[in-house]
Amino acid sequence: MFRNLFVIALIIACANALSIAGVRKTIDGATKENFSAVTAEVEPFLLNDAGVTFHSKSLRRLNTKAKAFGLELPENYAKAAKCTEARRAKQDAFVKAKIEEAAEAAAEAAEEEAPAEE
Ligand SMILES: *[C@@H]1O[C@H](CO)[C@@H](O)[C@H](O)[C@H]1NC(C)=O
DSSP: OOOHHHHHHHHHHHHHHHHHHHHHHHHOOOTTHHHHHHHHHHHHHHTTTOHHHHHHHHHHHHHHHHHHHHHOOOOTTTTOGGGGHHHHHHHHHEEEHHHHHHHHHHHHHHHHOOOOOO
């Protein structure tokens, strides 16, 4: 029972490792001519399967390649990745809280300037 689970986990881990190696190889083999094909090919893996570390390493590699070719990665390339979702949600919440705070402060300041007649 546990043995089977272990084997399944191992298979998943290996499949993931293979894809990581494949994505790495694909990125390393990119040329100026097929750079956009390479980015399109590895994006699904970066979006859905890559962990935070591999995601950021791959983006760094792609950026380095792009610069060497005199190209640029699209602004939002692989940005909506599952592995960075939690971080983005946290950032969104932080920004929203800051905006609400600022709006409240502005409303208070306005009230102080012009006391409402009741
Ligand atoms: C891009 O071109 C290189 C050199 O021809 C090749 O080795 C590589 O497999 C190509 N990659 C893709 C994704 O087509």
